[in-house]
Amino acid sequence: MRIRFSKIATLAIFAALASGCEQVAPDSPGGSLVKRGEYLAKIGVCAACHTPPKTEGANCPATESPIDLERRTNPDWLAYLDETRPMAGGVPFLIRFDANTSGVVHSRNITPDPDTGIGNWTDAQIKDALRNGRRPDGTAIIRFPPHTFYEKLAEDDLTALVAYLRSLKPVQHAVLPSKLPFPMPAGNAGPAAPTAPTGRSNERADYLMASLVGCKECHSHNAPDGTLRPFIGGDPSDPVLGVFRLGPDLPLRQNEQGLATFPYPGYALLWGPNLTEFGQNGPEKDVPASELVKAIRTGVSPENDKDGRPGLLAHVMMWQFYKDMSDDDAYSIANYLKDLNYVPHKTPPIRYFGADRNGMFKYLFNAAPSASDQALFGLNSPVNSVACGNP
Ligand code: HEC
Numbered sequence: 143m144r145i146r147f148s149k150i151a152t153l154a155i156f157a158a159l160a161s162g163c164e165q166v167a168p169d170s171p172g173g174s175l176v177k178r179g180e181y182l183a184k185i186g187v188c189a190a191c192h193t194p195p196k197t198e199g200a201n202c203p204a205t206e207s208p209i210d211l212e213r214r215t216n217p218d219w220l221a222y223l224d225e226t227r228p229m230a231g232g233v234p235f236l237i238r239f240d241a242n243t244s245g246v247v248h249s250r251n252i253t254p255d256p257d258t259g260i261g262n263w264t265d266a267q268i269k270d271a272l273r274n275g276r277r278p279d280g281t282a283i284i285r286f287p288p289h290t291f292y293e294k295l296a297e298d299d300l301t302a303l304v305a306y307l308r309s310l311k312p313v314q315h316a317v318l319p320s321k322l323p324f325p326m327p328a329g330n331a332g333p334a335a336p337t338a339p340t341g342r343s344n345e346r347a348d349y350l351m352a353s354l355v356g357c358k359e360c361h362s363h364n365a366p367d368g369t370l371r372p373f374i375g376g377d378p379s380d381p382v383l384g385v386f387r388l389g390p391d392l393p394l395r396q397n398e399q400g401l402a403t404f405p406y407p408g409y410a411l412l413w414g415p416n417l418t419e420f421g422q423n424g425p426e427k428d429v430p431a432s433e434l435v436k437a438i439r440t441g442v443s444p445e446n447d448k449d450g451r452p453g454l455l456a457h458v459m460m461w462q463f464y465k466d467m468s469d470d471d472a473y474s475i476a477n478y479l480k481d482l483n484y485v486p487h488k489t490p491p492i493r494y495f496g497a498d499r500n501g502m503f504k505y506l507f508n509a510a511p512s513a514s515d516q517a518l519f520g521l522n523s524p525v526n527s528v529a530c531g532n533p
């Protein structure tokens with residue numbers, strides 16, 4: 143990412159140094175609208191889905207297993223994004239409803255390119271797309287978290303995000319259309335709150351986690367009756383919320399958060415841990431908020447691993463995108479978690495499947511992959527064609 147050394151930015155850096163290196167959100171006085179939008183896009187992880195993966199080094203056409211194709215061993219998630227085409231879209235998400243019903247959703251080009259991006263959209267149209275999932279031509283955007291959160295974004299944050307998207311380099315990149323077996327309706331969120339809560343407060347944390355940042359979705363699961371059990375971690379009885387497939391070509395379902403590809407050279411299942419353990423009366427209640435902030439920003443767990451070393455969190459935790467989260471935002475969230483009441487719930491340890499994709503599939507969906515699954519998740523799946531640079 144390029145840093146522009148404007149006078150204001152330089153002053154902000156000096157101010158930060160003078161105040162003991164606090165990480166200040168760009169929405170503080172002096173921060174520009176574009177900078178604020180860039181900050182929101184960063185902690186909102188837009189690039190994780192909208193920036194295409196680097197294709198160099200891929201063995202094409204795909205003759206090896208997808209694992210060999212990927213060879214993702216660098217722990218830096220950002221290293222896999224094609225920084226020459228930020229936000230140019232085309233990342234496929236495979237959504238499996240059942241053995242015979244699936245869809246493929248490609249993230250879109252959200253650069254200002256007039257032909258293949260959103261360059262011809264008005265500000266109001268971009269905001270409508272984010273809040274209501276509606277395109278200027280009236281078609282609905284297929285939304286899964288965090289897109290489903292954006293209806294709660296406040297007007298000033300939407301304005302900043304639009305300013306940032308407009309500041310991007312236009313990239314000509316036509317992405318494949320998305321396909322679902324049934325139509326998706328657009329939303330109808332009503333008027334947005336004029337301004338987002340600011341400062342360091344539970345209100346700010348609540349707003350961030352409802353409108354932009356995915357902590358709650360990833361660290362929760364649904365009870366059998368469908369009610370959300372927030373922040374208590376994933377559960378094997380719910381294969382949709384709070385469980386992450388690590389590996390190259392992974393099925394996602396409707397309403398599922400996360401990405402189709404996570405940097406892990408092999409197949410594994412990982413459950414989001416119970417965050418209420420750090421809250422009131424929890425077994426980890428003595429962990430200070432600063433340790434949670436460290437986990438959010440650097441991916442170092444507040445808990446040591448079984449050998450007493452600092453536990454390093456998988457990239458799914460998104461800390462590479464949270465590393466510039468402001469002190470106010472990170473502490474708002476950490477303090478909010480410290481205020482939660484402990485709810486006992488053990489999340490399973492990570493489960494490794496190595497190269498046994500069918501084994502993982504079976505464990506997760508309780509069935510061997512069907513013909514439809516093979517077509518979608520097999521060697522010729524859309525994920526692999528993107529890894530080979532086409533489209
Ligand atoms: C989990 C992945 C994911 C994340 C994170 C994400 N998006 Fe998207 N986005 C998508 C997908 C997939 C589509 C296309 C859905 C479809 O085809 O109907 C999309 C569509 C859009 C569109 C509509 C564009 C069009 O041409 O239809 C806009 C605008 C957009 N995203 C902006 C953003 C912004 C801004 C952020 C961050 C604040 C963001 N997205 C974060 C996956 C994501």
Ligand code: HEC
Pocket residue numbers: 355356357358360361386399400412413414415416417434437438443444445453454455456457458459460464475
């Ligand atoms: C895309 C899903 C995802 C998102 C978004 C996410 N997490 Fe996580 N988080 C995980 C997973 C999975 C782990 C376990 C990683 C591991 O064990 O390597 C984790 C681990 C953690 C841990 C360490 C817990 C422990 O017991 O060691 C903390 C703390 C945490 N997350 C807090 C947060 C907060 C706060 C946010 C929002 C700012 C957040 N997470 C967003 C998936 C996510």
